Amino acid sequence: MARPRGTFNSRFAAIMALAGSAIxxxxxxxxPYMVGQHGGSAxxxxxxxxxxxxxxxVFFAEGILGKSSGRNxxxxxxxxAPRLRWAGYVSIMASFVITSYYSVVGGWSFDYFIRSLxxxxxxxxxxxxxxxxxxxxxxPAEVLLSFFCFISLTAAIVLAGxxxxxxxxxxxxxxxxxxxIVVIVVKxxxxxxxxxxxxxxxxxxxxxxxxxxxxxxxGQSFFSLSLGVGCVLTYxxxxxxxxxxxxxxxxxxxxxxxxxxxxxxxVMPAVFSVQGLxxxxxxxxxxETLPVVFSQMGPLVPVIxxxxxxxxxxxxxxxxxxxxxxxxxxxxxxxxxxxxxLVYFSALALGAVCALLPRVFAFCDFATSNIFMTFGAxxxxxxxxxxxxxxxxxxxxxxxxxxxxxxxxxxWVCPTAILAIAxxxxx
Numbered sequence: 116m117a118r119p120r121g122t123f124n125s126r127f128a129a130i131m132a133l134a135g136s137a138i139x140x141x142x143x144x145x146x147p148y149m150v151g152q153h154g155g156s157a158x159x160x161x162x163x164x165x166x167x168x169x170x171x172x173v174f175f176a177e178g179i180l181g182k183s184s185g186r187n188x189x190x191x192x193x194x195x196a197p198r199l200r201w202a203g204y205v206s207i208m209a210s211f212v213i214t215s216y217y218s219v220v221g222g223w224s225f226d227y228f229i230r231s232l233x234x235x236x237x238x239x240x241x242x243x244x245x246x247x248x249x250x251x252x253x254x255p256a257e258v259l260l261s262f263f264c265f266i267s268l269t270a271a272i273v274l275a276g277x278x279x280x281x282x283x284x285x286x287x288x289x290x291x292x293x294x295x296i297v298v299i300v301v302k303x304x305x306x307x308x309x310x311x312x313x314x315x316x317x318x319x320x321x322x323x324x325x326x327x328x329x330x331x332x333x334g335q336s337f338f339s340l341s342l343g344v345g346c347v348l349t350y351x352x353x354x355x356x357x358x359x360x361x362x363x364x365x366x367x368x369x370x371x372x373x374x375x376x377x378x379x380x381x382v383m384p385a386v387f388s389v390q391g392l393x394x395x396x397x398x399x400x401x402x403e404t405l406p407v408v409f410s411q412m413g414p415l416v417p418v419i420x421x422x423x424x425x426x427x428x429x430x431x432x433x434x435x436x437x438x439x440x441x442x443x444x445x446x447x448x449x450x451x452x453x454x455x456x457l458v459y460f461s462a463l464a465l466g467a468v469c470a471l472l473p474r475v476f477a478f479c480d481f482a483t484s485n486i487f488m489t490f491g492a493x494x495x496x497x498x499x500x501x502x503x504x505x506x507x508x509x510x511x512x513x514x515x516x517x518x519x520x521x522x523x524x525x526x527w528v529c530p531t532a533i534l535a536i537a538x539x540x541x542x
Contacts, residue, residue: 120185120445121277123350126358128282131289133350133363134370135430137340138292140220142371143424144401147379149335151315151394153328159317159376161329165336166368169532172524173342173492174364175512176499181351182360183503183511187441188345191352192494196502202494203442206345209487210438211458213344215465216479217435218269221428222261222470223402225268226251228425231417236410241403248402258470266466269432270459273440276451277353281433288426289370295423296374299381302412303388312384315394330539337536338484339371343492346434349441359513381420385409436462485540493533500526 123129150158184191189203230236236244251257272280303309341347351360382400385408386392392404401424409416436458443454469476499508500522509518 120353121451122353122355123282124278125282126354126363128278128286129350129354129358130363130366130370131285132281132430132434133347133367134374135285135289136346136350136434137367137371137431138289138374138427139339139341139431140224140401140424140428141335141339142375143378143382143427146335146339146375147316147382148394148400149331150379151383152323153331154320154323155314155316155318157319157321157324158328158332161324161332162336163372165333166340166372168524169333169529170336170340170342171364171368172521172529173337173496173533174340174347174367175360175521176496176525176529177342177345177347177492178351178360178364179499179503179508179511180495181348182354182356183507185352187352187445188348188438188491189442190445191348192498196498199494199498199502202491203345205487205494206343206348206491207439207442209344209483209491210346210435211462212465212479212487213483214266214269214432214435214439214458215462216469216476217428217432218266218462218466219258219262219470219476221265221269221425221432222258222263223251224421224424224428225265226257226261227402227406228418228421231406231421234414236406236417237414239407239410241407244407245399245403247406248399255471259467262466262470263463265428265432266459266462269429269436270455272429272433273436274452274455277437281437284433285430288430292423292426292430293370293374293377295419295426296377296381299409299416299420299423300377302409302416303381303383303385306385306388306412308388309384312387312394313380315383315387316379330536333532334536334540337492337533338488339375340368341431341434343488343490343495344435344483345438345491348495349438350434352441360511361513361517485537489533489537489540493530493537496525496529496533500530 123132180191180195184194186194188206189200192203193200272284274280383394386394386404389408406417409420439458440454443449443457444451469479512518
């Protein structure tokens, strides 16, 4: 007898869960840097176009498979395209690998949140802050402990179920996340010299919109929404049948984009308020530079910021974790408790290896980001555009007149664009 599947009890819960899957650490440090380096508001225009005309149709394709089948990634492909059933295993494996190594980085955010609670950044110099980050990442015991705490939090939320765990956490923490980032924006914009950070983000420079800039906007939009690894598919399989996939997708893209912009206004004005800081420092910007800058605004600001970073990391890791759990529940007939424990201990093992061996971490990151995500997205759009009956796809989307242009993009534009992303990433 099949076990009953969980469902989100409202559209709001589904939207918050999907937005949480999309909003992650990359929104906080990578997007602001890319905006500044590639033409400011000119880059934002390209990014929005990519989100609407590529990422959103891919989101719909993945969502159509999930909602119409009511199954996990493997189960959906087994029903809609049996010959491509094996591709479902690729999505599940990619989600498992991402869960494992992403939780290592998530552990850093947990570590820094705990430090902020004890006012551990008070009076830090930039040299001291860089030393803390270096000491933390080079200490096996500290890295493993923070990784263990982070992935345990992820597993506990998933264990509570789709509605009472993932849905409830998302409904509470996602609005709070936006409130926290707005607070940081207000504080950041009040700093002396913040205007330079605003110019960095918004001054249009169309001369910088070259091939790499457009490819960067395309890739950032695509990867930001966690497309191609079954997260969208799995979450949409938990949607109630009467809920609109169109509005869910539009709201998800809107929240993801708005958060990325808010993160830019939270981070860059603060960075430019201090002479000599490097805005393109990547992850070290979050863990080395910002603790010093934000600690100068009072003891609460670092707490709010690193809680926001922790929540953003958690909502993304939860979605990846759930992809594997859904497969084990649907296909292997395990209980949720059994499935969560199996994924938890397996991810603990792989994550520990990633935490201790940087080359393994780098390989996992490269393989999932540059190969498995684009492969999965390509399969999803091909199945919906070329294999699945159009009337089924239309019904899953809601029978909207909106479907005709979406279907054209799914069938013709998205496969070509995804292949272009894959080639660009591998060159």
